[in-house]
Amino acid sequence: MEINSNIAAVITGGASGLGATVATALAARGIKVALLDMNVEAGEKLAAELGGIFCQTDVSDADSVTAALEKARAANGQERICVNCAGIAPAAKTVSRGEAHDFALFQKVININLCGTFNVASQSALGMSNADPLNDDNERGVIINTASVAAFEGQMGQAAYGASKGGVHALSIPMARDLAKSGIRVLAIAPGIFGTPMVTAFPQEVQDSLASNIPFPNRLGAPEEFAKLVIAMVENAYLNGETIRLDGATRMQAR
Numbered sequence: 001m002e003i004n005s006n007i008a009a010v011i012t013g014g015a016s017g018l019g020a021t022v023a024t025a026l027a028a029r030g031i032k033v034a035l036l037d038m039n040v041e042a043g044e045k046l047a048a049e050l051g052g053i054f055c056q057t058d059v060s061d062a063d064s065v066t067a068a069l070e071k072a073r074a075a076n077g078q079e080r081i082c083v084n085c086a087g088i089a090p091a092a093k094t095v096s097r098g099e100a101h102d103f104a105l106f107q108k109v110i111n112i113n114l115c116g117t118f119n120v121a122s123q124s125a126l127g128m129s130n131a132d133p134l135n136d137d138n139e140r141g142v143i144i145n146t147a148s149v150a151a152f153e154g155q156m157g158q159a160a161y162g163a164s165k166g167g168v169h170a171l172s173i174p175m176a177r178d179l180a181k182s183g184i185r186v187l188a189i190a191p192g193i194f195g196t197p198m199v200t201a202f203p204q205e206v207q208d209s210l211a212s213n214i215p216f217p218n219r220l221g222a223p224e225e226f227a228k229l230v231i232a233m234v235e236n237a238y239l240n241g242e243t244i245r246l247d248g249a250t251r252m253q254a255r
Contacts, residue, residue, distance in 0.1 A: 005030035009081035012036045015043035017196040019085030021223035034072030059086045059116030078131045080141040082124040087113045091157035106160045113164035129182035140183040147190040153252035169243045176241030185240040192247025194221040215249040
C-alpha cells in the first residue's frame with residue numbers, strides 16, 4: 001500500500017507505549033490517525049499533538065469498538081490501516097501459594113488481548129471490505145496485530161499472557177485467508193523486550209538484566225523499531241498471513 005495523506009489509520013492502545021510510537025510514525029508520514037484507548041487524558045493530548053482524533057475505547061466491548069470506529073471514520077474517513085497494540089500483561093502462576101490462578105484474571109487477559117484484537121480487527125475489516133480498492137492488486141487495507149515472543153516461549157507467570165498472544169499469532173493465517181477476496185492483508189508482530197515507558201521506569205539494573213540475554217543488538221528494543229516494521233508491513237503488499245518476531249534473536253528462558 002502506498003502511504004499518502006489520503007490514508008487513515010486506527011491504532012488501539014494508541015495513547016502510550018508501542019501504540020503511541022506507531023501513531024506518531026504514521027502521522028509523521030501524513031496519515032490521518034485515530035487513537036483508540038481507555039486513557040482519556042493521554043489519548044486526547046497525543047491526538048492533539050498529532051492532529052488526529054481520540055476515541056475512548058474498551059476493545060473487549062463490541063459496542064464500544066463500533067462507536068469508536070464510527071467516530072474515527074466520521075473524522076478521517078474509512079481506515080485502511082488497523083494496528084492493534086492494546087493489551088495487558090499481569091503475571092500470575094497457574095498455582096501459587098496454595099491458590100489456583102484467578103480465573104477471572106485469566107479471562108480478562110484473554111478478553112482484552114485476544115478477543116479485543118479480534119473484535120477491532122473484524123469490525124475494521126468489514127469497513128475496509130466495502131471501500132474501493134487502492135491499487136492494481138485490489139488491496140483495500142491491512143491489519144497488523146501485536147503478538148509477543150511469549151506466544152512461543154512464555155515464561156513462568158505468563159500462562160494467561162502467553163495464551164492470549166499465542167492466539168493473536170494463530171489469527172494471522174486464517175484471518176488472512178478469510179479476507180483475501182476482500183483484498184485485506186493480516187499480519188502480526190511478535191516483539192521481544194522493548195523500552196516502553198513501563199520497562200524504562202524500572203531501575204537501571206533491572207533494565208540491564210532484561211537486556212543481558214538478548215544476543216544482538218544486546219539492548220532493549222526501541223519502540224521506533226517496532227513502528228518501522230509496521231510501516232514496512234504497510235508498504236510491502238506481498239507480506240500477508242505472517243507473524244514476524246522482532247526480538248534481537250532472543251529466546252525467552254523459563255524465568
